[in-house]
Structure formats: structure tokens, C-alpha cells
Ligand code: IPM
């Protein structure tokens with residue numbers, strides 16, 4: 001098949017990891033007889049430097065004309081001025097909103113080859129395989145806010161509507177039906193009105209999914225259980241901010257934040273794929289970045305945007321086998337142990353495909 005992919009490297013290690021993901025996609029194309037073409041566009045700090053805005057119109061136009069978007073990461077100390085009117089992160093929030101990407105899928109699993117390096121006891125990690133479904137275009141990220149420069153108050157508002165909760169709940173229930181049929185809905189219904197609306201809406205949507213076992217977890221105790229009994233979770237659905245926080249926490253289960261991929265999907269068509277990690281300015285440009293999150297995001301792109309399940313599985317199997325054979329980037333190498341560069345790791349994955 002032919003597909004057009006917009007590539008948004010962004011800042012820091014975003015550049016290295018998207019080029020790794022593209023190398024893997026090219027290997028998939030030649031191995032399976034597809035034709036992928038790529039168009040690069042600007043987002044984040046580099047977009048601010050070149051155009052004055054974190055998400056130029058041209059990037060949106062390029063994205064609109066493509067089948068999927070692959071994104072690296074945005075941000076860095078250069079643009080970290082808290083009083084600046086334009087910030088790299090605005091690019092990310094705007095592109096999610098523009099394309100209506102309300103459903104963010106963040107799968108988390110433990111790789112047996114990495115379990116021994118986890119800060120958690122190895123027996124806790126047995127069988128960890130979960131999917132965090134994060135609401136991505138609502139909640140406190142987009143609610144009414146007031147920022148008064150250096151004034152003495154500021155606020156952000158957690159705001160959800162029933163239709164917003166319904167649509168993310170449907171995504172989560174359907175995902176659970178395709179997995180172990182367990183859904184944990186995360187909220188803070190004991191304190192927040194918006195989270196009581198969240199809970200009662202999820203309960204209502206559950207009526208359509210009698211085959212899925214639903215439970216509700218308060219976010220604080222959920223954060224604890226994610227560490228004390230991670231293997232008990234199957235699908236988790238959470239608001240924008242709770243999903244953001246819990247997915248970083250869950251990354252410890254996978255060995256490193258560098259391992260996690262994500263897919264951001266809307267009601268129709270276009271999806272955006274990006275590693276969960278940030279731009280890691282401290283290691284940018286040194287060939288130290290772990291490209292796994294980006295490579296596995298490319299696998300999700302193959303699966304969800306191009307409907308190429310066998311190809312997606314081939315990429316995932318290649319990553320796993322390279323890890324089994326002992327290839328380690330710096331973030332997942334044992335202390336003092338040797339590690340390979342971003343491109344060496346990527347090359348090994350491509351060869352497996
Ligand atoms: C993420 C990031 C972003 C978020 C930031 C960079 C705006 O942390 O994708 O998880 O908070 O959504």
C-alpha cells in the first residue's frame with residue numbers, strides 16, 4: 001500500500017528518535033512491499049525559533065494531507081521561560097485539539113529482559129501488561145484558566161462534559177473487550193464534582209458492556225496499586241491529567257520512560273503517534289536516546305492508521321528479540337555496563353524485521 005506520513009521531529013532527542021522510527025518504517029516498507037512517503041514539518045521550540053509559533057499553519061496543512069503523523073518530542077531549557085507567551089508545549093496541545101485526538105492509548109508492559117534492572121522487586125513485574133487510555137482533549141488542560149503574569153493568583157479548571165466522558169469510556173470498554181475484559185476507571189470522585197460526573201457516566205456506559213468487569217479507583221490509591229500490584233491491571237481509563245501522571249509512573253514497570261509508545265486517535269481517520277517521553281535535552285544529540293518508544297509508536301501507526309497488523313507485530317517482535325539478545329541503550333543498561341547507540345539499536349531492530 002501507499003501511505004503519506006507527516007514527521008514532526010520537534011526538539012531534543014525527538015529528532016533522533018523519529019529518524020529511528022522512520023528507518024524502521026522504511027525497513028517495513030521494503031520487507032512487506034509498501035510505499036511510505038514522508039513530509040517533515042515544524043512543531044515545538046524549533047517552530048518558535050523559525051516562525052514565532054509552536055504550531056505553524058503549514059504543519060496543520062501538511063498533517064491534513066497525510067494518513068498519519070509521527071511526532072518526536074517538544075520543549076527544552078531554551079524555551080523554558082515561565083513568563084513567555086509562546087511555549088513549545090502549546091504546539092502539542094494545539095495539534096491534539098485541532099485533529100480531535102481525544103483518545104490517547106499508552107500500552108505498558110514489562111520486558112522480561114529488563115525486569116532485573118527495575119527498581120521494583122522482580123516478582124511484582126510478572127505478567128504486567130496494561131493499556132492506559134488517557135482522555136486527551138478535555139479536563140484541566142483545556143478548561144477555563146486565568147494567568148495574571150506575576151499576579152498573586154492563578155487558576156486552571158477541571159471541566160468535563162458527559163459526551164466527552166462517554167466517548168473515551170467507549171474506547172476503553174472496547175479495548176478491554178479485545179483484551180482481558182477488565183477496566184479500571186480512575187477518578188477522584190470523593191472530592192471533585194467533575195470526577196463524580198466522570199464516574200456516573202462511566203457506570204452508565206458500562207451497561208453496554210456486560211462482558212467487561214468494571215471497577216473504580218481513586219487516583220491516589222490507584223497510584224499506589226500501580227506499584228504494589230501492577231499485574232492486576234488490564235485497561236485503565238483516566239482523565240487528561242490523571243492519565244498523564246499515571247503513565248509516567250507506569251513507565252517504571254517497563255524499565256524506562258524511553259520504552260513507552262503512544263497513539264492519539266480521534267473519531268475519524270488521522271492518528272498521531274509519539275513516544276511518551278519528552279525531549280531529554282540533557283542527552284540530546286549524543287546518540288544516547290532510547291528509540292524504542294518511537295519505534296513502537298511507529299508500530300501503533302501501522303496498526304491503527306494503516307491497518308497493517310502483521311507489520312505492526314513484526315516491529316514489536318523485532319524490538320523484543322533485540323532486547324532478549326542483550327542490546328541496551330544507556331537508559332536500560334545495568335549500572336556501569338556497556339550500551340549501544342540510538343542508531344546501533346535501530347539498525348538491530350531493522351535487521352530483525
Ligand atoms: C505528555 C507530555 C505532555 C502532556 C506535555 C509535554 C504537554 O507530558 O504527552 O505526556 O502533558 O500531555
Ligand code: MN
Pocket residue numbers: 244245248
Ligand atoms: Mn506526560
